[in-house]
Amino acid sequence: MDSIKVVVAGPRGRMGREAVILAEETSHFELAGVLDRKNGGEKLNEIAEGFSSSAPIYTDLKECLFETKADVLIDLTTPETGMLHAKTALEMGVRPVVGTTGFTEDNLKELQELSEAKGLGVIIAPNFAVGAVLMMKFSQMAAKYFPDIEIIEQHHDQKLDAPSGTGVKTAEMISAVREEKKQGHPNEKETLAGARGASYNGIRIHSVRLPGLVAHQEVLFGGEGQTLKIRHDSYDRKSFMSGVKLSCEQVMKLDTLVYGLENIIE
Ligand SMILES: NC(=O)c1ccc[n+]([C@@H]2O[C@H](COP(=O)([O-])OP(=O)(O)OC[C@H]3O[C@@H](n4cnc5c(N)ncnc54)[C@H](O)[C@@H]3O)[C@@H](O)[C@H]2O)c1
Numbered sequence: 001m002d003s004i005k006v007v008v009a010g011p012r013g014r015m016g017r018e019a020v021i022l023a024e025e026t027s028h029f030e031l032a033g034v035l036d037r038k039n040g041g042e043k044l045n046e047i048a049e050g051f052s053s054s055a056p057i058y059t060d061l062k063e064c065l066f067e068t069k070a071d072v073l074i075d076l077t078t079p080e081t082g083m084l085h086a087k088t089a090l091e092m093g094v095r096p097v098v099g100t101t102g103f104t105e106d107n108l109k110e111l112q113e114l115s116e117a118k119g120l121g122v123i124i125a126p127n128f129a130v131g132a133v134l135m136m137k138f139s140q141m142a143a144k145y146f147p148d149i150e151i152i153e154q155h156h157d158q159k160l161d162a163p164s165g166t167g168v169k170t171a172e173m174i175s176a177v178r179e180e181k182k183q184g185h186p187n188e189k190e191t192l193a194g195a196r197g198a199s200y201n202g203i204r205i206h207s208v209r210l211p212g213l214v215a216h217q218e219v220l221f222g223g224e225g226q227t228l229k230i231r232h233d234s235y236d237r238k239s240f241m242s243g244v245k246l247s248c249e250q251v252m253k254l255d256t257l258v259y260g261l262e263n264i265i266e
């Protein structure tokens, strides 16, 4: 396999740190540089413990991508920044692998158009954990038999976006096979705003944020006299790394945007 030059945006973050280690430890990846908000001009192993790479740190994405001649930009930052990074990368001929969540439908459309105009692959994966992808696929299957569905997603309390990217993606995948439906009593009323959670085509999504959590989701299905629960738990951010690795490999073969890891795993 040809070597892939990667740049990680957000290297000191919870996910970025793991992605840096992945790039350091994968023999056919070369960590060409990292994009941070500070420490520009320094080397990665000089600023934080636990990194072995002496990859250069940049604070300007264009300079970073130009100097490193990167193949892939792995973005693990914030929604606004991630969007800007993905667009800049495509403009500069670099393929984005985006784990950052909180993108809007308009964001995805804009990136898809740019990706096609440039003939360059983009992967946007709201969840890189294979178990989470299976949870979403199994939920899509179950929705055919159980159209009344509530999603409870639970994350650490430093998370910026709600509902989670995984929660939204699950509702989207289910909505692709399920008619829009008003759930609960037709006359139900919230006496406390938000009590019934968010609604995506009638599917309720509840977001829990607590210290101690990493990333967890349960999809609850109700039918006559029975319920079904499909649950996934990420206890460690290492759970996302095989998906990041696969995405970096696959994005090199793509010339369009792929939204969701389920579209590239076999
Ligand atoms: N797709 C997945 O499987 C998956 C898994 C976990 C987290 N996430 C998403 O990844 C993103 C990051 O999550 P996290 O927990 O690592 O967050 P975090 O807050 O720990 O890390 C974000 C990092 O981005 C950096 N950053 C912000 N703006 C920047 C900029 N302009 N340039 C360079 N760096 C910048 C911050 O300094 C920070 O270090 C979130 O959107 C989260 O939802 C996705």
Ligand SMILES: O=C(O)C1=N[C@H](C(=O)O)CCC1
Pocket: 101, 126, 127, 128, 155, 156, 159, 160, 163, 164, 165, 166, 167, 214, 215
């Ligand atoms: O820690 C986070 O933040 C996570 N975000 C993703 C989401 O929004 O679904 C995936 C799981 C972890």
